[in-house]
Amino acid sequence: MIFALDIGTRKIAGLLVDMDESGKMIVHDVVVREHEHRAMLDGQIHDVEKVARAVSIVKSELESRNNVKLEKVAVALAGRFLKTYFGEASADVSETEEINSDIVTKLELEAVANTMDNVEPNMYCVGYSVVRYELDGMWFKKIEGLKGGRASVKVVATFLPSHVVEAMLSVLRKVDLTITHLTLEPIAAVNITVPEDLRILNIALVDVGAGTSDIAISKDGTIIAYGMVPLAGDEITEAITKNFLLDFSTAEFVKRNLETNEVLRVKNILDKEKEIRREDVIKAIEPIVDYMTEQIADEIIELNGGKPQVVMIVGGGAKVPIFASYLAKHLDMDEEFVSLKMAKNLDFIDKTGQIVGSEFITPLGIGYTALTKTGSVFEHVTVNGERVQLIGFRGTYTVWEVLAQMGKDIHSLLGKPGRSVVIEINGDPVVIKGKMPVPASVKINGVEATLRDTVKHGDVIEVGEAIDGEDAKPMLYDLIKPIYLRSIETDKVIEYYPKVKLNGKEVFQNTELRDGDTITYERVTVGEIREFLNQDLIRIEYSVNGVYKEAYAGEVKIFKDELELRDENTVEPGEELKYALVLNYPKVRDLPEMEKISILIKVNGQPTVLTKDGVLVWVNDQLVTPDYEIKDGDKIKTQIPEEQNFIVADVLRLFDFDPRKVKRYTLLKNGEKVGFTDILNSGDEITFEYETIESSESENQIF
Template identity: 45%
Template structure:
């Protein structure tokens, strides 16, 4: 069974077909117009808009037939088409009888040679065989023969990558995998011009809504493809401009007036008008003349003159006068230019009763060429023994592209499982696990950039090891060079998901991490471990520094309120040692005693052993200032606190001024 999809400029046609004794049996069909103009000149402009219509076609067919459609055959219009001839020769003397796989390998080799002459940003979307030769003799087919050197000549069709990618993206969006992709005129030619007729000089012209695609056959093969970016839409636009109609209304007029003689519609001014065949025919005559002139010019150039016969297909050519105009432009008798219908091919059995007329040639042709596997460029390589089909980039696929198409995750090939997180307002993607990947192509060691071709075998060996991503892997520290030659790294305050965390904290999917870009010298000093020792104060463990030091940039000391950017390098220079009280930053008050400033601690330090100390609260009194004085036999004195008489037991406060005088 084949699910064929014709993604046209105006509408999308879907067919479910099966092959039976050389004919195509149409099991079901669905035709839906785009709700808006999502395609122009056969090219997808609105991926989601086109995908919506494709999805509707797919779901209707699935519902009626109680099946799930996963694979599809499609064709591309020839917008920006380029063609190139390619030749190849391979030695099959050691393979026995030539198989279909051997023929495919030979044909793909020829397409690869053709692609060498085309820009990098073009994909091959189809090809036709011009001739086969076996040991120098012309052969109609190679398969089944035994011989030595086999030769093939092909004409290949190329489209820009973005044209191909947009259609592939539509299919991906609706969950369809392309198993057959070709060019629309190749599909139409396969159905309307069988191989036995190709000894005649025939031009096939497929007039759709956006493009008119052309194929030329003679001397037994298809020799050229071409296109013009004009077709049925230009005819619709001519009607709209003449009678002031929106595009949808003009399209309705084009489809109905020629069968019903007259049609009533409203123009853009909301006025009802009645149009007849004569008026509409006169309105479209100039654009029909222009389109057929362009087609005849391309046909003549591709063919080297007028062909013997022109077969016209597609809904765009159904307007009266089109075939007659084309015959005049090519200087051919009218009976040599024919509007071809599906019914006239003799190859179609339609169980639906709906698949009729020239507009169904392309979708049925897609199904027919898919059944016969003709004209579709799919290279095949093997990944760990599993076949993988590659479309379009013949001979240009890298190992990486193949593995991605084979279902390997990008992250597993270039560093492991990837996580996304936010760092200072920027969203980043980083590997969470590291993967060791060994790649072999046809038994020889290769890498992700190595090129592969049809028939190559890729073997992948991977080993994963857990390597957590930590914040310190992402944040540059300030590097402090120590007197002993070592270097200490100082990180700023780091916040993860609103909570401060250490630099070695893990980074997980969705984390939000922030930190300042600069760090104060005072903060660096507080975080440096150099000269610090462990001590237990009142049962609580502390790390204190017993070293006085300066931080320098070059030879210039840095002040505590200065900032340095992360990643900076600075030097630490010792300036002596601290007392234990200084290191513990014991609080104190400063008072003036007889004109001399004195620091008095507010806690008393008692050392229990080398690692443990006790700090007890202390409330200094005036008498504590007099403990070093000899006061024996003292009878007369004057004691003032802040200028007033004081007692020995009065408590001292920061800034007090104490005066003590002995009277003689």
């Protein structure tokens, strides 16, 4: 069970509440007491002792009637001293796999930090609410887990002066009560009257108390603004006092009973009995109600950016009959959409039978907020040995909120990212980002934690210093990747770097880059890579006719996937190719000294060029054929023979047949029979036809 206490300007209301299994709030008991004289003004405690005595009476009566000992309490602070500031922040998230909680936290804290330049001294940040997330210009309810280019957030950060909470704490200490939940009166009121599913509507809630009229605005699923007008029920009471010469308490009596009585009999300050008619009182208060509602309407329009869809009015100060109609007039709204919200119409269980009017909305809201919010507001924690008083209203505190209350610079807790470097590569700008900072280390009661973790009363917090991110220091080969050459035989990888110019000068080694550097490079051809890999082939040395020679014994084959590449193909940096070194000794026929001779004849009617080697070759003093493979150390000599005639047999090499299987043949030169060794001259015409043993007549080979 929770003790909810509403310490208002005129009255104190104490409720004992809890929830049933279905989540519906139950009010078990309620005690309402007036302050002694005017111990509070405009929602602020001015006489701690008098307020403490009134709280003590409420507490004792509830304890006695319910046979309980009340030691903890949920309370609310007046909205008169609340200051709200909007802040925005955005960040490039294109390089991240997805947006995580750390990125969201940093973005939100940057937005809160954005508000602090405008905050006056002795004001403490007591929380913030996210108004809107955007990713690439589109609204999202949550952005964690998403991926995009640019993320942004808008927050409303709330601030209170320290003396407001200190006065409340002083009162509660005097009656042996410890705060377990602290909120703001407009937040309590809006939580009970405008649940989350209604916040998609543009609703203005006006809580008219005795000293202040607090305002909360809902739109698009969230509370977007809080405000306050320092005019409320006391101004109406004072108008009645002046017009009818009544003391303040008597004027309060008239105001509270105006709604249900046509005539009231009272004594004025001269002790004369008077009958006061309802229409006369309304006429007397019309000017102040007109002025108050005009100020409230202006504040609503300022906070909301225009008139809302609906206005809900709560609080005892708004119960005079003409208040809603005048507010509707100044908002230029139909009276149907501006109305007094009665407590009896809320969804809760009242076991007292007393919770009826709008004056019970705020105490109900305090109880409801305390029941539904996780965590609590506590009195103090210790940060790096320093005791810190918690003065929030959210019901839970994160480490960073505690540090913000101490006046810590949020940027110093997060650190700064390292500076980026912009390089131009073949005319295109490339940004190399600095490293992200390491946030300040955090421990709660000796256990590793984060700035976002929550704390409770008495916790010991240790906070280190953030480490700024290192500046970007890119190296040339970080940007210009090598071509990776993988051996098919060994799987070993060789890195081949293209030719690169840095700021117009060719460079041959890795070097550190600076902001503004210009890099140019050309595509690498496969021929260049092949020439580079040739050095891994076997080299042989030999001589030809006494002249020293050297050559590679083999060739390099280069593949991309399964496709063999040619020398004219090009390759981009970063690509991977495969290569094989094929052992292949050069042959005598490939020597440039091997002259060729040729003649043009006709074979079976077709012009044909006959070609053959025109030299004889000795290797190490032995005659060899043109197919001889040259070895390391060979000594080669060539000789041009005196006679280099072609013979008929040279023609037969053009035909693919096995002479042993020839059954019959016809061989003619210039139409006459000829022998295999007969000389051929340019222009001769050879006819050669044959039939093999296995061939049938239909399969005779004729050429």
